[in-house]
Amino acid sequence: MDMTDLKIKATRIRMDVLRMIHRAKAGHTGGSLSNTDILTALYYRVMRINPADPKWPDRDRFIASKGHAVESLWCILADLGFFPKEELDTFCQFGTRLIGHPNNKVPGIEMNTGALGHGLSIAVGMALAAKRDGKGYRVFCLMGDGEQAEGSVWEAAMAGAHYGLDNLVGIIDRNGLQISGSTEDVMAIEPLDTKWKAFGWHVVAVDGHDMDALVKVLESAPEVPGKPTLVLARTVKARGVSFAENIPGWHHRVPNDEELQRALAELAAYEAQLKREGGRAEA
Template sequence: MAEVPQYKIRELRLKANDIRRWVIEMTWRAKSGHPGGSLSAAEILSVLYFHELRIDPKNPDWPDRDRFVLSKGHASPAYYAALAMRGFFPEDELLNFRKLGSFLQGHPSLIVPGVDMCTGSLGQGLSAAVGMAIAAKMDNRDYRVYALLGDGEIQEGAVWEAAMCASTHSLNNLIAIVDRNMIQLDDFTDRMVKLDPLEEKWHSFGWNVFSINGHDVRQIIYALEEAKKSDNKPSVVIAHTVKGKGVSYMENSPKYHGKPPQNEEEYKTAIRELEEARRGI
């Protein structure tokens, strides 16, 4: 495998930092939204949108484009930020997130340029991704389908229906990524439903499994490269992450699953910390 040049790694880390900055800005202005699981997915979305996906922002309906399904739809702030930064729509629109009149709905909708599937009710995105992957096989197209799931989300039984179905159909063009940030709305995931041994679960469902640090862009890139070599199985990347990553008071806190910065001071702290982190990249 070709070594990814350092400048590329740095660029992707900077993009992840930009995504985080937008997540804070958007949820602060909307006075609502889900920063915790958006911040944990920043590197994953950075790698997907600025390195991995075969997409053309000028032609969002290109039939041969790679598909991406944000199955954990509440991470929409990070997703919309990545789409805007990639050129699907003007970044200014991000300021209207969740506001009446904007196409930036609280959860991803098909009216947003670049969105391949609407999501929001957890546990459904992987099924849609399976449908897209089956369509690629039917039509002899070589696009791939990527789906990002939350770790809380995979408590939904329908995820495992889709997981069994994907391996039955040998969907080697399907790559799922689980944002394993250990926290859901009410509590830590393992206090709600035990998910471990998570890697073994996916493996036993017939998937290739890659377990990585989901904040290390190099590891994300390499895992996706390996996943693409599969000849007959779908692949899952278990991305171990920190909920609220990059904002000290949000890190590892269930409170900020679905709450924006609570006051001006929290907002400023978040921005300051992200700016400091940026200088270190």
């Protein structure tokens, strides 16, 4: 996909996320919308994956450490054909595989996650295994910014640098908000770039909604041999829905009927703008 196609795809995934959460009357709206561009860049452009063979040994691995924001990941996996798209209708319903956190009973999910602070440790183990097995795959781990207050994150950071895991890419969805407010009010974590550099990582800051910049950074990792990479992605909570952006209450809020229609209209207008700018015909 070129950049316009990726931006259109991310917009459509956001619409799917909102419909799914509204239908289920459950879900993490804000964080799923803030990480959508990151996941779109990874799954449609950067990572080596095969939906027809989810356990392909040479696939790149992805760990969603901020597992509560799984909705965008479910929508992307369904869109790519890891499981039928109709299954999205069962999200958070009794007996479903599509629960509110990643579930490795679903093709495309490497590990159950959601207890914050654990994902990077899992990713370190996978990256170390690749090195010892002589495999060329990369491991990507998406973390939340509130998660940076967890001590296990920093233990994993030390291990990643110690073992020279340049096949490991950590990504922080830095939207500045967590369930109870600003990260800097709840537990100050800045300066994140300086801290990760001090732990031996190569750090790259990027606008987490600039698709061109995201793809460039993620495709080029590792930039420094012998060092894991940390992508500090500056994002906006509930990106794409103007009345929800940067509002902590949308961390775990479900849009009502009127809000859903407003949000879908905004996103449809943005998609139309992208098509005009890119010279695309209506799909």
